Amino acid sequence: MVMLNSSTISSLSNSFVSYPNISLAHSANTFQIPRLPRRYFFPRCEVSTKSRTDSRKSKRTLFDNASNYLTNFLSGSRIGSMPIAEGAVSDLFGKPLFISLYDWFIEHGSVYKLAFGPKSFLVVSDPIVARHILRENAFAYDKGVLADILEPIMGKGLIPADLETWKPRRKAIVPGFHAAFLEAMVKVFGDCSERTVKKLEAMLLTAQDDKIKHIEMDMEAEFSSLALDIIGLCVFNYDFGSVTRESPVIKAVYGTLFEAEHRSTFYIPYWKFPLARWLVPRQRKFHEDLKVINECLDNLITSAKATRQEDDIEALQGRDYSQVKDTSLLRFLVDMKGEDVDDKQLRDDLMTMLIAGHETTAAVLTWAVFMLAQNPDKMVKAQSEVDVILGQRKPTFECIKKLQYIRLIIAEALRLYPQPPLLIRRALQPDTLPGGYRGDKEGYLIPQGTDIFISVYNLHRSPYLWDNPHKFEPERFLVPKENKDIEGWAGFSPYRNQGALYPNEVISDFAFLPFGGGPRKCVGDQFALMEATVGLAMLLQKFDLELKGSPESVQIVTGATIHTKNGLWCKIKRREGIQLENIVS
Numbered sequence: 001m002v003m004l005n006s007s008t009i010s011s012l013s014n015s016f017v018s019y020p021n022i023s024l025a026h027s028a029n030t031f032q033i034p035r036l037p038r039r040y041f042f043p044r045c046e047v048s049t050k051s052r053t054d055s056r057k058s059k060r061t062l063f064d065n066a067s068n069y070l071t072n073f074l075s076g077s078r079i080g081s082m083p084i085a086e087g088a089v090s091d092l093f094g095k096p097l098f099i100s101l102y103d104w105f106i107e108h109g110s111v112y113k114l115a116f117g118p119k120s121f122l123v124v125s126d127p128i129v130a131r132h133i134l135r136e137n138a139f140a141y142d143k144g145v146l147a148d149i150l151e152p153i154m155g156k157g158l159i160p161a162d163l164e165t166w167k168p169r170r171k172a173i174v175p176g177f178h179a180a181f182l183e184a185m186v187k188v189f190g191d192c193s194e195r196t197v198k199k200l201e202a203m204l205l206t207a208q209d210d211k212i213k214h215i216e217m218d219m220e221a222e223f224s225s226l227a228l229d230i231i232g233l234c235v236f237n238y239d240f241g242s243v244t245r246e247s248p249v250i251k252a253v254y255g256t257l258f259e260a261e262h263r264s265t266f267y268i269p270y271w272k273f274p275l276a277r278w279l280v281p282r283q284r285k286f287h288e289d290l291k292v293i294n295e296c297l298d299n300l301i302t303s304a305k306a307t308r309q310e311d312d313i314e315a316l317q318g319r320d321y322s323q324v325k326d327t328s329l330l331r332f333l334v335d336m337k338g339e340d341v342d343d344k345q346l347r348d349d350l351m352t353m354l355i356a357g358h359e360t361t362a363a364v365l366t367w368a369v370f371m372l373a374q375n376p377d378k379m380v381k382a383q384s385e386v387d388v389i390l391g392q393r394k395p396t397f398e399c400i401k402k403l404q405y406i407r408l409i410i411a412e413a414l415r416l417y418p419q420p421p422l423l424i425r426r427a428l429q430p431d432t433l434p435g436g437y438r439g440d441k442e443g444y445l446i447p448q449g450t451d452i453f454i455s456v457y458n459l460h461r462s463p464y465l466w467d468n469p470h471k472f473e474p475e476r477f478l479v480p481k482e483n484k485d486i487e488g489w490a491g492f493s494p495y496r497n498q499g500a501l502y503p504n505e506v507i508s509d510f511a512f513l514p515f516g517g518g519p520r521k522c523v524g525d526q527f528a529l530m531e532a533t534v535g536l537a538m539l540l541q542k543f544d545l546e547l548k549g550s551p552e553s554v555q556i557v558t559g560a561t562i563h564t565k566n567g568l569w570c571k572i573k574r575r576e577g578i579q580l581e582n583i584v585s
C-alpha cells in the first residue's frame with residue numbers, strides 16, 4: 001500500500017487536483033511551501049522525538065476566526081467552523097506526517113482541518129466519521145491523489161481504479177480469496193516460511209562451528225523476501241525464490257516498489273513531466289523495471305490461458321474448491337471467466353496484488369517481532385502456545401484457528417503500526433459528515449473536492465477509544481470496551497464472540513480498521529493475516545529473538561508502509577531443545 005507523507009501533501013497543491021479553496025486560514029508566515037530549501041525535498045522523514053512547540057496555538061488569532069467565518073460564508077458550508085491545525089511546513093519535517101497528525105488530533109479533536117498554504121485537508125480520527133466515509137457513503141468518495149500516484153504503476157488495478165472499472169473487477173477477484181482457497185494457500189505460507197527458517201538455521205549451524213551462539217540478521221529484509229515469495233506463488237504461481245537468490249525480476253520488483261514509495265513521498269509529481277521518462281535516469285530505470293515485470297506477467301498470463309484446466313473450471317463453476325489443483329489467483333481469474341479476459345486488465349490486477357500484498361505483510365511481521373523482542377514475557381507466552389498447538393509441525397488451517405495468541409499479536413502489531421497509517425479519499429460531491437465524538441456534534445457539510453485523510457494510526461492509538469493506547473497488549477482484544485461517552489459508537493466487543501478469527505472493523509465499530517472498511521476494504525485481509533500468523537508461528541517455533549540495539553535505535557521511516565530506516569537487526573538464537581530438522585508437515 002502506498003501512503004502519503006509530508007511532501008505529498010505539498011504535491012497535492014501542485015495542481016493535479018481541482019479543489020475549492022476552503023480555507024483562508026493561513027498567514028504569510030505559514031505559507032512557506034515555495035521557499036522550502038532543497039534539503040527538504042528528500043523522500044523519507046525520520047521520527048524525531050523532539051517535542052513540538054506550542055507556537056501554533058498562539059498564532060490562532062482574530063485573523064483565524066475571521067477567516068473561518070469568511071470561509072464558512074463563501075462555501076455555504078459548516079466546514080469553516082471546524083478546528084484548524086495550521087501548519088508551518090517545517091512542522092512536517094523531522095518526523096513522519098502521521099505522527100504530526102496525531103499530535104494535532106490530541107490538540108484539535110477528532111475532525112480537524114489541516115491548512116497548508118492554499119490547501120486544506122480534513123483529518124479524521126473519529127470512528128463514526130470514518131464509518132460514514134468508508135462504508136455508509138462510500139461511493140461519494142474516490143481515492144483522490146493516491147490514484148494519481150499509483151495509476152502509472154497499477155493501471156486500472158483495484159486500488160486506483162475508478163468506480164466504473166472497480167465494480168466488475170472487485171466482483172471477479174473477491175471469490176479468489178474464498179475460504180477454501182485460503183485453506184490451500186496456508187500450505188504455501190508454511191512451505192515458504194520453512195525456507196526462511198531453514199536459511200536461518202543453516203546460518204546458525206555455520207556460526208556454531210565458530211563457537212558463536214547467535215546470528216545477527218535484518219529481519220525486515222527476511223520478511224520482505226518471504227512475503228514476496230508467498231505473493232508470487234499465491235497470486236500468479238511464480239516462484240521468485242527470493243529468500244535464497246536474486247534475479248532480474250526480483251530486482252525489478254524492488255525497483256518498482258521503491259519508485260512507488262518515492263512518488264508517494266516526493267514534493268513534485270515529476271513523473272508527469274512529458275520527457276521525464278527519457279531524461280531522468282531514475283525514471284528510465286523505473287520504466288525498464290516495469291517492462292521486466294510486465295513481460296514476466298504477460299508470459300504467465302499467456303501460459304495460464306494456454307493451459308486452461310477443464311477439471312479446475314468445472315470445480316470452480318460448481319464451487320467445489322477443494323478439487324481445484326492450481327489455487328493461484330491468476331488461474332482462478334483466467335478459468336473462472338471461461339472466456340478471454342482483457343490481458344491488460346489482468347496484468348493491472350496482478351501488479352496491484354503484488355504491490356498491495358507484499359510490503360504490507362512484511363511490515364506486520366517486522367513490527368510484531370519488534371514488539372515481542374521488547375516484551376520477552378509475551379514472546380514466551382506465544383512460544384508456549386506454538387509448542388502446544390504445533391509441536392514440531394507446520395501450521396494447517398485448523399492450527400491457525402487454535403493459535404489464538406499469535407493471531408492477537410498480529411492484530412496488535414497492526415493496531416500499533418497500521419499499514420498504511422492514513423487512508424486517502426476525495427469527496428466526489430458535497431457531503432454532510434456526521435457529528436464526531438469530540439468537537440462539533442452537528443457534523444460538517446463538506447464541499448466537493450475535499451481531500452480527506454482518515455488517520456488509522458490516530459484511531460488505533462486514540463486515548464478515547466483504547467486503554468493504554470500505546471502499549472503492546474495483544475490480550476486487549478479479548479476484553480469488551482464499554483462505551484458510555486461516545487454517542488453513535490457501538491464500542492468494542494471481544495472478537496471471538498463474533499465468530500471472527502481476527503479482530504476487525506465491525507466488532508470495534510471502526511475503532512480498529514487495519515484493512516479499511518466498507519466496499520473498498522482490502523480483498524486480501526484474511527490471506528495476509530493467516531500468512532503473518534504462519535510466518536510468525538514458525539519463527540517462534542524455532543528461535544528466540546532479541547533486538548541488536550535499543551528500541552530507540554530502530555528509527556521509523558514512512559513510504560509505502562511504516563518501516564525501519566536501517567532494518568530490524570535482531571540477535572537470533574536457536575531455542576533450547578528444538579531440533580529444526582524435525583519439522584514435519
Ligand code: HEM
Nearest residue numbers: 158159353356357360361419514515516520522523524528
Ligand atoms: C497486512 C497486510 C495488508 C494490509 C495491512 C492491507 C491494507 C489494506 C487497506 C487499508 C486497504 C484499503 C485501502 C483504502 O481504503 O484506501 C487495502 C486495499 C486493498 N488490498 Fe490490502 N492489505 C494487506 C494485504 C493485502 C494482500 C495480501 C492483498 C492481495 C493479495 C491485498 C490487496 C488489496 C487490494 C486489491 C485492495 C484494494 C481493494 C479495493 O479497492 O477494492 N492486500 N489493503
